[in-house]
Amino acid sequence: MEDLQKYSEETFESIKHINEYGQEYWFARELQEVLEYTQWRRFEETIDRAKIACEKSGNEVSDHFADVGKMVPIGSGAEREINDIMLSRYACYLIVQNGDPRKEVIAVGQTYFAVKTRQQELAENYDQLTEDQKRLAIRNEIKTHNKSLAAAAQMAGVKTPLEYAVFQNYGYMGLYGGLKAKDIKQRKGLKDGQDILDHMGSTELAANLFRATQTDEKLRREHIQGKATAYQTHYYVGRKVRQTIRELGGTMPEDLPTPEKSVKQIAKEQEKKKLK
Structure with missing residues (x-):
């Protein structure tokens, strides 16, 4: 279990961002890579299922999934804009719940985000939870x-x-x-x-x-x-x-x-x- 906890921290906390208001968020493109989805189209299907789950649970989808644009290099100093999504912790939780169960990292992410989402008021860091x-x-x-x-x-x-x-x-x-x-x-x-x-x-x-x-x-x-x-x-x-x-x-x-x-x-x- 200790190895899985360490893997969880390194995997998901390392791509977490904090805005100027101290709010945490994740980028879907970065989460896609961590969750080992090679095609954005496939990952978008998972995100769509997560959005449906969010709506059915009585939450406002836009509060947890915010569409943004991101500039990425394409070589020779040029850049192009691609679609991305800013995700709340709850959004990440719903995504891993709807992810491909054949991926080992999905199991790790599901447990991690389940505990973090439910127990955030008890401790700021996962490792601090008893x-x-x-x-x-x-x-x-x-x-x-x-x-x-x-x-x-x-x-x-x-x-x-x-x-x-x-x-x-x-x-x-x-x-x-x-x-x-x-x-x-x-x-x-x-x-x-x-x-x-x-x-x-x-x-x-x-x-x-x-x-x-x-x-x-x-x-x-x-x-x-x-x-x-x-x-x-x-x-x-x-x-x-x-x-x-x-x-x-x-x-x-x-x-x-x-x-x-x-x-x-x-x-x-x-x-x-x-x-x-």
Whole structure:
């Protein structure tokens, strides 16, 4: 995890700009390069999906995506103007959420911007966040995205609570090498009624966040229909996330340690601190 955090800082903070009012922003052309998109046209498609997500979330698109022109050299001292976009941190977050899941850097960027967007009021720098704060941030993101995932699954044909439980299990089986939710709960030594997501560290939570958001996008983007196909889609995405973890040399999620405190306990402690 430390290597990924370092990579996040070097990758995304290094291209951050600050205007005269102290506001941070990113240029889309620079983010395109970092996210390993070779064609601007392909990256624009991702930006367009991010704009739609921004609008659907009730935000003003122009507040987060500002079209600008930029002069670039073309040789012999000449320059030409190209289109670019000034992006807020939230815009960057939406872009990586809608990015190509086959790119390892997308997984890193998704976790980074999720934590930074949610927890900016807690600490200015990502490295200053404690493990508990990271867990809270990512867990809150999962809650938000699971609602969207449930809606996408329903549109695909997953109608009843039982069918949704099966759908969720397929995602877990893909990510956890065949383990279902009850198997994960057993490995963690949890009791009935305890949510496995509340008993994950930040690394494990980040993997599940990536699984949820990318399944949501795939169901919607490809207009998946039929609960059986939806089940397989969730399994496929979970398996791809697992493959990415393996290629990065990471620890498989089922082998990660279970924290002593649950996310609910951490949240209660945070609330008590605010009251003091």
